[in-house]
Amino acid sequence: MTPAATEHHAAFLDELVDAGLLIPSGVDGVFGRGVVLEQIRTAFEQFFAAEVVASGDYEQLRFPPLLPRRVLDHFGYLQSFPQLAAGIHAFEPDGDGGLAERPTDLVLCPAACYPVYPAVAARGVLPAEGIAVDAGGAYVFRNEPSPDPARMQMFHQRELVRLGEPAVVRAWRDEWLERGVEILRSFGLDARPEIANDPFFGHGGRLLAASQREQELKLELVVPIASAQSTAVASFNYHQEHFGAACGIELANGEAAHTACVGFGEERIALALLHTHGLDPNTWPSSVRERLWPVQ
Numbered sequence: 001m002t003p004a005a006t007e008h009h010a011a012f013l014d015e016l017v018d019a020g021l022l023i024p025s026g027v028d029g030v031f032g033r034g035v036v037l038e039q040i041r042t043a044f045e046q047f048f049a050a051e052v053v054a055s056g057d058y059e060q061l062r063f064p065p066l067l068p069r070r071v072l073d074h075f076g077y078l079q080s081f082p083q084l085a086a087g088i089h090a091f092e093p094d095g096d097g098g099l100a101e102r103p104t105d106l107v108l109c110p111a112a113c114y115p116v117y118p119a120v121a122a123r124g125v126l127p128a129e130g131i132a133v134d135a136g137g138a139y140v141f142r143n144e145p146s147p148d149p150a151r152m153q154m155f156h157q158r159e160l161v162r163l164g165e166p167a168v169v170r171a172w173r174d175e176w177l178e179r180g181v182e183i184l185r186s187f188g189l190d191a192r193p194e195i196a197n198d199p200f201f202g203h204g205g206r207l208l209a210a211s212q213r214e215q216e217l218k219l220e221l222v223v224p225i226a227s228a229q230s231t232a233v234a235s236f237n238y239h240q241e242h243f244g245a246a247c248g249i250e251l252a253n254g255e256a257a258h259t260a261c262v263g264f265g266e267e268r269i270a271l272a273l274l275h276t277h278g279l280d281p282n283t284w285p286s287s288v289r290e291r292l293w294p295v296q
């Protein structure tokens, strides 16, 4: 990170804290939220929920921000990104007047779509048309402390998941990319699609990253926030058979279902709006305000 970029982060973070939008915890990337930031975030949630309802038949599922550790293991996440994962430890008396720590079988959930795959697998063979799931806006955790306020360790991810035949799933992902661009631009954000080169799922690190890029499996929408480089605020991931095979989600023909997910980072979108339009939403362009806070 260049010194200029660090100064830019620090200046924006100071402004957010001074305005009562973020409440520092003393740990990089972990913040409380003031009421105005929360109003922006929940307004986006409501806007998005209406978009989802308008776009078809999504099953609504909600999960806590925790996963059994074996699920992360099974997905290959602990092999590919052990440094990003974090587990829950329990405390117990050590018999010596002190405390001992014991790992539980729970980890913090790193992506809001992860609990969906085992839940759908438990139902047996997928229906012919597949399934579309709205996994809501869950808290997720990535162990990557950063001074950039847009790179939080714990944040809300609004995720949708599609499971089914390969062509259907890929087309769904591509449609949502276009839709994502329209949504973010309608908020006055300068959103641009990019092919991502950080592998987010699967085994094999760099090799997978290269082939993922080539096949355009992971696309992102980036927006300028508090960094010299634009920050990804949404991602559109075609996992092929990765999760279907790992969980045993089967199509009627016996093959592993393909899956895709789209995820919107709610805090990053709120910060992008604040960075673009100013720290007081009352002064934002009326077109943006009306989309976020429609008059009932």
Ligand code: ZN
Residues within 6 Å of the ligand: 111, 112, 113, 114, 159, 237, 261, 262, 263
């Ligand atoms: Zn996902």
